[in-house]
Amino acid sequence: MKINLGKTDNLIQPEDIEKPVNLGDVVNFFWRWRKTIAMVCVAAGVLSVIISSPLITKPKYKATHIFYPTTNNSISNALLTELNQRQKDPLEFGEEEEAEKALQVLQSSELISRLVRNFNLLKHYGIDPKKESQPQTALSYKIEENINFARTRYLSIKIEVLDEDPQMAANIANGIAALYDTVKTEIQKQIADPALSIVERALKEKQNKLQGLKDQLRGLGEKGVTNYEEQSRALAEEIYKAQAMGQAGRVTDLMEQQKTLVSHGGDFIALNELIQQEAIKESDLIAQYEKRLVDVKENMSHKFTVSAASKPEIKAWPKRTFLLLMTLLTTFAAISVLLLLYEVLYLKRKTAVAA
Numbered sequence: 001m002k003i004n005l006g007k008t009d010n011l012i013q014p015e016d017i018e019k020p021v022n023l024g025d026v027v028n029f030f031w032r033w034r035k036t037i038a039m040v041c042v043a044a045g046v047l048s049v050i051i052s053s054p055l056i057t058k059p060k061y062k063a064t065h066i067f068y069p070t071t072n073n074s075i076s077n078a079l080l081t082e083l084n085q086r087q088k089d090p091l092e093f094g095e096e097e098e099a100e101k102a103l104q105v106l107q108s109s110e111l112i113s114r115l116v117r118n119f120n121l122l123k124h125y126g127i128d129p130k131k132e133s134q135p136q137t138a139l140s141y142k143i144e145e146n147i148n149f150a151r152t153r154y155l156s157i158k159i160e161v162l163d164e165d166p167q168m169a170a171n172i173a174n175g176i177a178a179l180y181d182t183v184k185t186e187i188q189k190q191i192a193d194p195a196l197s198i199v200e201r202a203l204k205e206k207q208n209k210l211q212g213l214k215d216q217l218r219g220l221g222e223k224g225v226t227n228y229e230e231q232s233r234a235l236a237e238e239i240y241k242a243q244a245m246g247q248a249g250r251v252t253d254l255m256e257q258q259k260t261l262v263s264h265g266g267d268f269i270a271l272n273e274l275i276q277q278e279a280i281k282e283s284d285l286i287a288q289y290e291k292r293l294v295d296v297k298e299n300m301s302h303k304f305t306v307s308a309a310s311k312p313e314i315k316a317w318p319k320r321t322f323l324l325l326m327t328l329l330t331t332f333a334a335i336s337v338l339l340l341l342y343e344v345l346y347l348k349r350k351t352a353v354a355a
Contacts, residue, residue: 033339037332044331048324062316063169063309065159065177066152069102070302071095099151102303106149106157106176111183116143118179119172147172156306166312173309184302188295196292203285210278217271 030037105111116122116139122129125142129135146162159176163169 029340029343030336033336036339037335040335041328041331044327045324048327052323058164059315060146060162060164061166061169061312061314063161063163063166063173063312064307065173065305065309066156066307067159067177067180067303067305068156069098070304071098072300072302095155099155099157102157102180103149103151105180105184105187106159108183110186111176111179112143114179114183115172115176118175119168124168147176157303159309161309162316170309170311177303177305177308181302185299192292192295196289196296199285199289199292203282203289206278206282206285210275210282213271213275213278217268217275220268220271 121143122135122139125139127135127138127142132138148160150158150160152158159173161169161173161176163172
């Protein structure tokens with residue numbers, strides 16, 4: 001396209017350089033170049049419309065999934081702990097800390113790699129590992145371009161997916177939300193599984209120790225010591241009665257029984273107290289074991305879904321009207337600057353020739 005720059009007589013003159021610039025000068029400048037500016041802007045607008053047409057640029061659709069992360073990290077603490085002892089309500093929406101943690105899980109390599117496998121994103125984005133020298137890098141660029149995670153002003157998490165296939169966009173957004181639950185559960189079970197093993201081992205050791213104490217107490221029972229306090233009281237009464245009745249032989253037998261009882265009485269009392277203490281510890285370990293078992297075997301969602309992604313009906317990109325306006329404004333500014341530079345350079349050349 002040939003641009004007509006107009007007659008040079010209409011350009012800025014040397015004598016005008018000393019004059020202050022006013023609105024009339026600006027209007028005059030654009031009036032002088034009105035045809036050139038209009039032709040360039042129209043050409044740029046037509047080119048923008050052509051480039052942004054579906055024949056050249058494939059439209060993309062945006063699907064959005066919004067959820068709130070939960071505050072519960074342990075199912076047992078959330079459900080099997082008394083209300084007055086719970087630190088957080090399991091039905092409470094997560095706040096800033098939970099939202100930041102949720103973003104870390106969503107951006108984790110484990111979640112992204114599963115997303116790539118589940119939806120075969122290499123094939124979907126047209127990346128051939130045999131032809132591409134760096135297929136994983138190309139895939140990363142595509143994921144960054146089309147998938148976005150953000151925290152909203154209300155502390156919820158927004159998953160946005162752009163795709164040429166509207167149904168695929170919705171599937172990927174909902175798939176990411178589902179993977180968030182799975183990956184976070186697996187991360188927590190990296191600790192829950194060893195914790196269960198530790199508590200289970202401690203419980204078995206405590207049960208073995210308790211059984212050993214009970215065996216010792218049973219041995220004392222075989223020696224005749226079954227209840228030290230009651231037996232001591234009963235023997236004392238029998239000895240007193242035998243002495244009162246003058247039954248010397250019976251008194252001797254009872255005194256021997258009392259010696260046996262006294263010799264093992266201390267062990268009996270100590271074992272009884274120790275068994276009671278160990279039984280309390282065993283009860284605590286059983287409660288811990290039951291909680292850890294729930295954490296390992298049971299699953300609970302880590303999110304409250306506010307809005308699941310649905311198939312979008314209106315394209316999100318490119319915005320042809322917005323793109324056209326931006327193109328026209330940018331072209332108008334650029335051609336105006338170029339024309340101004342042209343006039344200034346022309347003035348310098350004309351001044352140099354006159355000198």
